[in-house]
Amino acid sequence: MTVAERQERTAARIVRSMLSAPILLKILGVGFVVAVAFGGTTFLLFNHVAKRIHLQVIEGRARSEATGLAESLERPLITGDLVTINRKLKRATGMRQDIRYIIVRDARGKVVAHTFDHAVPDDLLNLPSAPGTAPGSVRLLGSEGGRVFDVQTLILKGKAGTVQLGLSDRVLVLQNRMLKRLILGVLALSGALGAGTAAALAYLITHPLDELRNAASRIRQGDYSARVPVLSDDEIGSLAGTFNHMAKSLEERGRQIEQKERARLSLLRKLVEVQEDERKRLARELHDQVGQSLSRVLLTFQCARRDCECSDQQCLDLEGLLGKLIDEIRRMAWHVRPAVLDDYGLGSALERYLKETSKRAGIPIRFECSLPDNSQRLPRAVEVALYRIAQEALTNVVRHAQATAANVVLLAKKGVVTLVVGDNGVGFEPPEVMGLDGVSLGLLGMRERAFLFGGELEIESVHGSGTEVLVNIPLENENDAHPPLDC
């Protein structure tokens, strides 16, 4: 990875983390950057201008002080009145605190008077008069007491001598510093104000967004009554309005779906009820009418045969056939709806069904049943539903699982009746959605039957090691909500 790439990546990371910062921080950050840039520039600009003005002012003053002094010294210098000269110098330094020193020279350049306590410092005496610098130009000297601006002025165009004057800018510097502090203070104040404004702005933006987010998550949890207040007429307000519209139509649709679901359940319940009624009737008719009649025929035939003492093979065959026919009818009736289910309950009916299935499929089916004894039967409709579910589940085991063993558990505990049908077969991937395009209708039927009674059905299947179909139906409470089916 090259350096450029690494930098690029770092930059990308920074951008990402900046983008993921909360809006409040973003606005504050932008405000901060703008304030720093603007304030800093202002401050630097001020500093620059102030420095130039400072120089001009101080130079002007130095020059005018020096010129004034030079004029007042013309006469005493010509007359050689040292007393007056000294007095004037003293007055000048006494009146203007920032005049550091004054040196007066005669036309030959000899120092005539000065304001130093002792001698004139050497470096001032030997100050090279820079070539080309016109008399009256200002030079900047550093000294222990701060900056000193040094100016030399000719007296009577040099015929009488020169005045050299040092002016300190301390007062100006102090004033300048105060001004700077003032400006910094104003900047800081406006920065704080800006931050406050930014925070308020951020709140104005993020608060409605927070409300939107809360409402959205309520909707996600299925509470379609969630709405947000529309506080303003701006983009956020219109977003809130749109959101409320959406929530309303979701609520509407949710209600429709719920109604449809209720209607579907009623229809389903009715269908199941009708189907079971029909089966019950059919089984009864097969069993009690057809079966009985055939029994009667058989009986009559047997009597007749005995009467005429006929042991003809054909007669025997016919008798056998009639017997088989009765068996067949009985079997059919049992398949349509076992009378045991109604007369002795789910446990007994399942026991018989499992025995039969086990024989037919050639695999052992273990059955563990723990129900309240016969006097306390489960609700009949629940029994029928569980019987049909077990039937479908076992049909699937026989048809699809390639299992070598199956087991069924039926137990009622803690107000819940549980049915588990397991096999050790190939397993499968239970479809997410059942019943689409007529696929997995068997599974869907099982689930719906359980659902009709407020129960649920789960399928757990592991490829290669088998499948378990688990059904739970609550016993007490739900019965009111679901009027018992009469089947």
Place this chain on the structure above:
Amino acid sequence: MPIHLLIVDDHPVFRCGLRALVEKEEDFEVAGEANSGEEALDLLARTCVDVLILDISMPGLPSPQLVEQVLDQHPTVKIVVLSMHDDEHYVREFLGLGAKGYVLKRSTGTDLIQALRAVCRGGTYIDPELTDAILPAYTGRPSTKKSSKQLELLSERELEVCRLLALGYSHTKIGNRLSISPRTVQSHRTHIFDKLGLEDRADLVRFAMRNNLLL
């Protein structure tokens, strides 16, 4: 002295056939025919009956009640059930109530006479087709050793999983309940089955009930 029979069946033609069948035997005499349970009780009070031939799928008074009432009022009467139902539960119930014989309608001709004679001798008669079913259906399944020691093989967590599995919870539900993944539940299950020597959930439920885990 002939044996007096009472035929109770709601199908007249069947009663007819039956009467024809039994009257062929010299020592049998049909003392009456009843169309329903109520009628049968009525007739019993008036006539002397030794054996009652009863169809158990009649409308009206439920047959089990009829059997109870008959035996209550006439303890000497022997009842032979004649039925379309070949399910062991019916056999068990009616024999349990005190009936002495159970014959399938489909084998009426051949077996009914034998049944009638057997019960008159004081014996019990079950249709040969049903004897297999009524014999204990336990096909020599080795019972899981009952021992509370086995419980000690399980860790606390495994015991809880075992209990929930026996209550019919799915792996997913157990996982949610114990805050572990369904896969972990699956592996607990494998361990439990290995430790206890179980083969399937039915075994597990049996084990759990024996050890009172499902309370």
